[in-house]
Amino acid sequence: MHADVAALFGSSGPLARVLPAFEARPQQARMAQEVATALASGRHLLIEAGTGIGKSVAYLLPAILWATRPGPPPEERRVVVSTHTRALQEQLARKDLPLLQRALESSGVTFRYALLMGSENYLCAQRLQEMRLSSAHLPEARSGEIAEALSRHSRTAVSGLRSEIPFIVPEALWSRVRRDRDICLGARGPFWEDCLYRRDLVRAREADLLIVNHALFFLDLKTGGRILPPHAVVILDEAHRVEESVVSQLGFSVSDRSVARLLDETPAIVPGLAPRLRDAAAEFFEDVRRRAEGEKRGPVADGRAPDSPALLMRLREAGVFADRLRAPLLDLESTLEERARVASPDEAPAFLSLGARARDLRERLAALLEQRIPDSVYWVECDRHRRGAALHTAPIEVAHVLRKQLFEDGRTVVLTSATLAAAGSFAHVRRRLGVVAASEVVLGSPYDYEKQALLYLPASMPDPVGEPDEFSESVTATCRRLLRASGGGAFVLFTSYALLRRVHEALSSEPSLRDLELFRHEPGQASPILERFRMTRTGALLGTMTFWQGVDVPGEALRLVIITRLPFEVPGQPISEARAEAIRGRGGDPFNEDALPETILTFRQGFGRLIRSREDRGVVAVLDPRVTTRPYGPMFLESLPPCRRTESLQEAERFLRRLN
Numbered sequence: 001m002h003a004d005v006a007a008l009f010g011s012s013g014p015l016a017r018v019l020p021a022f023e024a025r026p027q028q029a030r031m032a033q034e035v036a037t038a039l040a041s042g043r044h045l046l047i048e049a050g051t052g053i054g055k056s057v058a059y060l061l062p063a064i065l066w067a068t069r070p071g072p073p074p075e076e077r078r079v080v081v082s083t084h085t086r087a088l089q090e091q092l093a094r095k096d097l098p099l100l101q102r103a104l105e106s107s108g109v110t111f112r113y114a115l116l117m118g119s120e121n122y123l124c125a126q127r128l129q130e131m132r133l134s135s136a137h138l139p140e141a142r143s144g145e146i147a148e149a150l151s152r153h154s155r156t157a158v159s160g161l162r163s164e165i166p167f168i169v170p171e172a173l174w175s176r177v178r179r180d181r182d183i184c185l186g187a188r189g190p191f192w193e194d195c196l197y198r199r200d201l202v203r204a205r206e207a208d209l210l211i212v213n214h215a216l217f218f219l220d221l222k223t224g225g226r227i228l229p230p231h232a233v234v235i236l237d238e239a240h241r242v243e244e245s246v247v248s249q250l251g252f253s254v255s256d257r258s259v260a261r262l263l264d265e266t267p268a269i270v271p272g273l274a275p276r277l278r279d280a281a282a283e284f285f286e287d288v289r290r291r292a293e294g295e296k297r298g299p300v301a302d303g304r305a306p307d308s309p310a311l312l313m314r315l316r317e318a319g320v321f322a323d324r325l326r327a328p329l330l331d332l333e334s335t336l337e338e339r340a341r342v343a344s345p346d347e348a349p350a351f352l353s354l355g356a357r358a359r360d361l362r363e364r365l366a367a368l369l370e371q372r373i374p375d376s377v378y379w380v381e382c383d384r385h386r387r388g389a390a391l392h393t394a395p396i397e398v399a400h401v402l403r404k405q406l407f408e409d410g411r412t413v414v415l416t417s418a419t420l421a422a423a424g425s426f427a428h429v430r431r432r433l434g435v436v437a438a439s440e441v442v443l444g445s446p447y448d449y450e451k452q453a454l455l456y457l458p459a460s461m462p463d464p465v466g467e468p469d470e471f472s473e474s475v476t477a478t479c480r481r482l483l484r485a486s487g488g489g490a491f492v493l494f495t496s497y498a499l500l501r502r503v504h505e506a507l508s509s510e511p512s513l514r515d516l517e518l519f520r521h522e523p524g525q526a527s528p529i530l531e532r533f534r535m536t537r538t539g540a541l542l543g544t545m546t547f548w549q550g551v552d553v554p555g556e557a558l559r560l561v562i563i564t565r566l567p568f569e570v571p572g573q574p575i576s577e578a579r580a581e582a583i584r585g586r587g588g589d590p591f592n593e594d595a596l597p598e599t600i601l602t603f604r605q606g607f608g609r610l611i612r613s614r615e616d617r618g619v620v621a622v623l624d625p626r627v628t629t630r631p632y633g634p635m636f637l638e639s640l641p642p643c644r645r646t647e648s649l650q651e652a653e654r655f656l657r658r659l660n
């Protein structure tokens with residue numbers, strides 16, 4: 001089969017026939033060929049595909065041909081494609097796959113595909129019934145009426161998707177009835193038979209190709225394949241986000257909010273029961289918070305914070321806090337179960353599910369406090385802007401889980417992304433994900449970086465660690481000059497809010513920049529400011545880690561990317577700290593084995609924001625002098641596509657002015 005694949009990407013192939021602007025790209029044809037070979041041989045594939053290759057079509061096409069080949073039963077042909085972002089999921093389902101359907105029609109190839117979206121898009125039968133029990137707490141005036149309509153809809157709907165509901169459900173109400181993975185009881189709950197989400201999963205069994213997100217794919221892996229239909233191949237796109245998805249599926253948390261939510265969604269059944277649990281939770285989480293504050297640890301303490309300005313405290317042993325919620329949660333659970341026994345058949349399942357939620361919370365908290373999950377890290381997190389606290393656990397390393405349950409499980413795995421290799425090697429991703437026996441391919445971008453981009457590396461910047469104040473001033477001064485020359489159209493990428501705020505404050509009061517629109521990224525505000533930035537040519541967006549990857553701003557809106565610091569992870573992050581301890585414990589070197597390649601990958605992602613199409617032009621400025629002064633510096637620079645470099649600020653300014 002694979003001998004034919006490359007021909008399909010030729011200038012007279014079926015893609016060219018349905019796409020008027022089709023451009024034959026050798027890298028795209030090569031990628032398709034590699035994927036076809038992997039599927040035919042059953043050998044896993046790690047494939048880095050530079051920006052602009054058109055990688056989604058390059059893997060979809062061989063996947064379709066493989067999934068529709070005559071002979072084998074569906075479970076031996078079915079392909080699952082998983083992405084991290086909803087944007088890519090939608091692109092595959094709404095643009096690429098319909099296009100491929102048209103392109104392959106004339107060759108007589110037909111296929112069925114299904115899209116399974118993130119939890120927030122599905123109506124949950126359990127939550128809907130729970131909400132109807134506590135109708136006194138409904139979020140809006142017409143909520144009761146809409147809840148009844150939703151209930152009628154859920155009896156006959158073939159899909160749980162929100163977009164299939166024939167009337168508008170206000171956001172506040174939707175947040176009470178949508179599927180929530182922290183609450184979902186799955187087959188353990190009393191609503192499994194009526195579960196609408198399950199109906200979508202059943203329909204997905206008819207598809208040759210299934211589009212899901214990483215969260216769902218790894219939830220399926222965690223539950224031993226009980227969610228997705230059997231499949232022989234998985235293609236993990238945006239594979240650089242796989243590890244974090246696995247960690248978030250295998251880890252869990254309990255916070256003051258989890259308890260408040262259960263109480264808000266439970267009807268007042270026994271006087272005094274809810275206040276007792278509420279008071280116990282307030283006392284318990286306040287105690288946790290006081291201890292964390294007493295430790296005065298966390299990324300904010302040293303002035304460098306990632307996206308969440310939180311205070312963190314590792315819990316290195318079990319039993320640090322007494323489980324004061326156990327008794328009131330047990331009381332609530334048994335009262336709800338008792339209530340279910342005497343309730344009408346219509347109401348009983350909702351009481352049962354609320355009881356099961358109370359039990360779930362109690363068991364999670366016990367597992368956290370007694371540190372029952374082996375090879376995991378435990379910590380407390382407190383938001384600086386509100387009271388309360390959260391207890392978390394996550395696996396320290398996911399490699400052994402993935403090796404056993406994914407790579408040695410009989411299916412073929414294709415991992416792809418624009419950045420998978422660090423300093424030309426896949427060793428890091430292999431180690432972190434537990435990849436075994438895989439082919440490796442790196443395909444460069446078809447863009448002409450020599451012509452399209454200029455890399456500006458200032459000759460004399462102060463060291464960000466040794467001279468932080470001087471560094472901050474120099475960053476501000478350089479940003480001012482570059483932004484003036486570009487007239488906006490800039491991303492300024494930071495690793496901390498502290499430096500971001502200092503630079504933002506200085507630039508906001510700068511008269512020569514008053515024609516620019518400065519956007520300051522605050523936690524939780526990434527999407528709205530990105531939308532506003534896209535609309536203007538004179539915007540400068542000062543952002544932290546969210547903006548280093550996965551953000552696509554093609555065209556003139558982005559012509560300057562300033563990388564203020566190398567994106568080394570902030571010290572004190574529990575998972576990376578525990579991982580470093582584990583590597584050290586094995587006699588390894590956590591910096592060179594782990595932190596450095598990880599930082600190189602993020603750095604490449606940051607650089608990759610600039611050139612998103614053949615027409616894009618611009619400057620990437622790297623203001624961290626460590627790329628040239630430290631022994632590891634060359635590894636960062638060599639990991640970038642070849643492009644012109646300069647140390648001259650004037651040359652960078654001239655390049656930018658020419659774009660105006």
Ligand code: SF4
Nearest residue numbers: 124126184185186195
């Ligand atoms: S399994 Fe139950 S809790 Fe989960 S989505 Fe379905 S109905 Fe809701």
